[in-house]
Amino acid sequence: MLSLSSVAGIRREETPSRLGHPESPADRGELDVVRAAAWGATVKVTDPALVEDGVLSSALEDEFRAQKKRHPDARIVAVCERDFGAAYLKILVAVPGAPDLVIEGFDELEVAGDLRATLTAAGGDPGQLVDDDEDFTDYDGLLHVLTGGALSVYVDEERVESTFVVERDEEGEASIGEVWFS
Numbered sequence: 001m002l003s004l005s006s007v008a009g010i011r012r013e014e015t016p017s018r019l020g021h022p023e024s025p026a027d028r029g030e031l032d033v034v035r036a037a038a039w040g041a042t043v044k045v046t047d048p049a050l051v052e053d054g055v056l057s058s059a060l061e062d063e064f065r066a067q068k069k070r071h072p073d074a075r076i077v078a079v080c081e082r083d084f085g086a087a088y089l090k091i092l093v094a095v096p097g098a099p100d101l102v103i104e105g106f107d108e109l110e111v112a113g114d115l116r117a118t119l120t121a122a123g124g125d126p127g128q129l130v131d132d133d134e135d136f137t138d139y140d141g142l143l144h145v146l147t148g149g150a151l152s153v154y155v156d157e158e159r160v161e162s163t164f165v166v167e168r169d170e171e172g173e174a175s176i177g178e179v180w181f182s
Contacts (some may be wrong), residue, residue: 006049006172014163037161054088059175
């Protein structure tokens with residue numbers, strides 16, 4: 001938790017709960033709630049301070065770069081999906097042995113990098129998720145393969161996540177203000 005650039009300290013830890021889909025914060029206090037879960041070598045972190053607006057903010061990308069620097073041999077997948085009147089999606093992927101992959105956009109997603117090379121380096125079968133003839137990519141399937149299913153939440157979910165109420169540093173406060181209060 002403390003390796004996140006948006007977190008200065010931990011105020012308290014809440015009772016662990018079953019893994020669920022992130023919800024939109026209902027008030028300012030919920031913007032200081034960070035959730036984390038780990039399964040084997042996979043770590044999942046949900047932090048409202050890392051949400052981007054698709055226009056000016058770069059908190060997710062900045063954190064992605066910082067984590068890549070800290071863990072150069074790790075597979076790192078960062079995802080931001082939000083809808084404040086216009087749906088926005090950003091996926092950042094670092095897989096050892098492949099160039100970085102960036103998928104981003106509002107209505108139309110732009111891809112920078114090589115989907116096939118990334119999937120191959122991650123041990124996936126590009127033919128099942130990417131159809132160049134139809135100009136189609138199964139982005140949910142891509143995320144499932146790249147994260148080993150860590151982002152999937154199932155009806156009979158038994159995995160748990162830890163919840164922390166955190167102190168924000170200046171960078172975290174600025175990110176929250178930029179995206180959630182602009």
